[in-house]
Amino acid sequence: MTPPDLPLSPSSSRRRAADKAESILQGAMQEFLAYGYAAASMDRIASVAGVSKPTLYSYFQDKEGLFTALINYLTEGKAEIGVDPALFQLPLPDGLKQIATNVLDNFSREKPLLTLMRVMIGESGRFPALAQTFVRNIEKPVLEKITQLFAQHSDSHATDPEIMARMFMGSIIHYVITQEVLHGRDLLPMERSRYIDGLIKAMIQAVSQNSNVAPEE
Amino acid sequence: MTPPDLPLSPSSSRRRAADKAESILQGAMQEFLAYGYAAASMDRIASVAGVSKPTLYSYFQDKEGLFTALINYLTEGKAEIGVDPALFQLPLPDGLKQIATNVLDNFSREKPLLTLMRVMIGESGRFPALAQTFVRNIEKPVLEKITQLFAQHSDSHATDPEIMARMFMGSIIHYVITQEVLHGRDLLPMERSRYIDGLIKAMIQAVSQNSNVAPEE
DNA sequence: GTCTATAGTGCGATAGAC
DNA sequence: GTCTATCGCACTATAGAC
Numbered sequence: 001m002t003p004p005d006l007p008l009s010p011s012s013s014r015r016r017a018a019d020k021a022e023s024i025l026q027g028a029m030q031e032f033l034a035y036g037y038a039a040a041s042m043d044r045i046a047s048v049a050g051v052s053k054p055t056l057y058s059y060f061q062d063k064e065g066l067f068t069a070l071i072n073y074l075t076e077g078k079a080e081i082g083v084d085p086a087l088f089q090l091p092l093p094d095g096l097k098q099i100a101t102n103v104l105d106n107f108s109r110e111k112p113l114l115t116l117m118r119v120m121i122g123e124s125g126r127f128p129a130l131a132q133t134f135v136r137n138i139e140k141p142v143l144e145k146i147t148q149l150f151a152q153h154s155d156s157h158a159t160d161p162e163i164m165a166r167m168f169m170g171s172i173i174h175y176v177i178t179q180e181v182l183h184g185r186d187l188l189p190m191e192r193s194r195y196i197d198g199l200i201k202a203m204i205q206a207v208s209q210n211s212n213v214a215p216e217e
Numbered sequence: 218m219t220p221p222d223l224p225l226s227p228s229s230s231r232r233r234a235a236d237k238a239e240s241i242l243q244g245a246m247q248e249f250l251a252y253g254y255a256a257a258s259m260d261r262i263a264s265v266a267g268v269s270k271p272t273l274y275s276y277f278q279d280k281e282g283l284f285t286a287l288i289n290y291l292t293e294g295k296a297e298i299g300v301d302p303a304l305f306q307l308p309l310p311d312g313l314k315q316i317a318t319n320v321l322d323n324f325s326r327e328k329p330l331l332t333l334m335r336v337m338i339g340e341s342g343r344f345p346a347l348a349q350t351f352v353r354n355i356e357k358p359v360l361e362k363i364t365q366l367f368a369q370h371s372d373s374h375a376t377d378p379e380i381m382a383r384m385f386m387g388s389i390i391h392y393v394i395t396q397e398v399l400h401g402r403d404l405l406p407m408e409r410s411r412y413i414d415g416l417i418k419a420m421i422q423a424v425s426q427n428s429n430v431a432p433e434e
Numbered sequence: 435g436t437c438t439a440t441a442g443t444g445c446g447a448t449a450g451a452c
Numbered sequence: 453g454t455c456t457a458t459c460g461c462a463c464t465a466t467a468g469a470c
Binding site for chain 2: 034035120121123124128134136159163167171178182184202203205
């Protein structure tokens with residue numbers, strides 16, 4: 001049997017297997033996030049990754065398998081987007097402001113996360129399991145953290161922290177969707193800082209029972 | 218890119234031209250909503266619509282033109298989803314509840330509107346103008362109605378009705394996205410009625426200044 | 435390299451409307 | 453009869469999965 005070495009792109013010595021898998025995933029990310037699943041081309045992925053098609057297919061079973069691997073790759077360990085533990089030391093309005101700011105930064109114009117959301121929602125009908133992966137790895141942990149935050153600062157049983165967390169997240173994500181994802185900046189103008197401040201004010205008002213609100217600003 | 222296509226010839230033939238255009242659009246709806254833009258097949262559309270491909274291409278310039286026409290067709294005159302004028306006669310909590318219920322009904326499992334949202338968001342990177350059409354024809358009118366509703370019931374300048382409307386819509390749409398679109402029902406369980414009631418309670422609390430809330434339920 | 439699918443077109447035939 | 457929208461089908465060229 002002849003040794004199967006094929007120095008196609010001999011930029012240096014042979015790359016490690018992990019490197020190849022990595023660069024294929026990098027190429028897949030570029031391609032799938034730019035074109036969506038159906039219009040993505042395995043040829044272009046192989047080309048961008050600098051591997052031959054047979055190599056690509058030796059690492060990943062088929063297009064669907066590569067897409068699945070990519071989504072796992074992109075959503076694993078990303079749980080902490082916009083939520084760091086130090087938040088629990090801050091007064092509620094400050095904590096909320098930091099979360100809102102971080103989440104909006106992560107989703108800002110044409111960042112990968114924005115495009116990932118486009119692709120996930122777009123393919124959620126045909127890849128329900130991947131959509132759930134997205135929810136489990138991204139949405140759920142963030143929601144749970146915010147729920148904890150509200151629970152910790154909630155004076156009583158009056159407001160349901162789980163619902164408050166969903167309102168808060170929903171208000172932010174919907175803002176991202178209308179303004180950035182759907183390009184509604186000019187149609188539905190709303191300055192980011194005005195929205196964040198108004199949102200937090202309303203949330204604080206909602207969690208404060210009959211007493212008055214803790215002094216902010 | 219091309220302006221909306223109109224049916225070509227004015228007068229009669231074997232069958233009315235409007236019928237053909239209609240059935241082509243119906244076929245296009247099936248196809249594009251089921252497969253997305255890239256994976257949709259013009260052959261299948263023609264077949265489902267019961268017309269030949271040359272006929273299809275006599276009504277619509279190309280695939281992109283048909284997709285554009287479809288989105289216009291599906292979003293025109295749909296402004297009143299979940300918002301009817303009688304709402305302004307009701308107390309705020311009842312009005313909000315009716316809106317929430319109607320919007321959630323319209324987006325309920327595997328209804329066309331749900332799939333349309335999937336496609337619109339999925340293709341929003343490649344068809345920004347269509348995404349804006351969606352915002353202009355669906356999102357914006359609903360948001361404006363809800364803003365009016367809050368403005369009308371707002372006791373004072375304390376809360377910004379535009380922000381309250383966005384919070385309310387965002388909370389509902391985000392709920393739809395996590396539960397239905399991304400199939401998160403089992404991962405993030407939250408009963409619909411519990412969410413609606415909690416959401417409205419929080420919104421009312423947020424708009425009520427220092428006085429107590431009007432009695433609801 | 436192979437095989438399949440797709441967007442888009444050209445053309446002769448057809449079947450009503452007038 | 454003429455007019456014309458339409459059909460069916462073959463065809464090109466391209467591109468993609470594997």
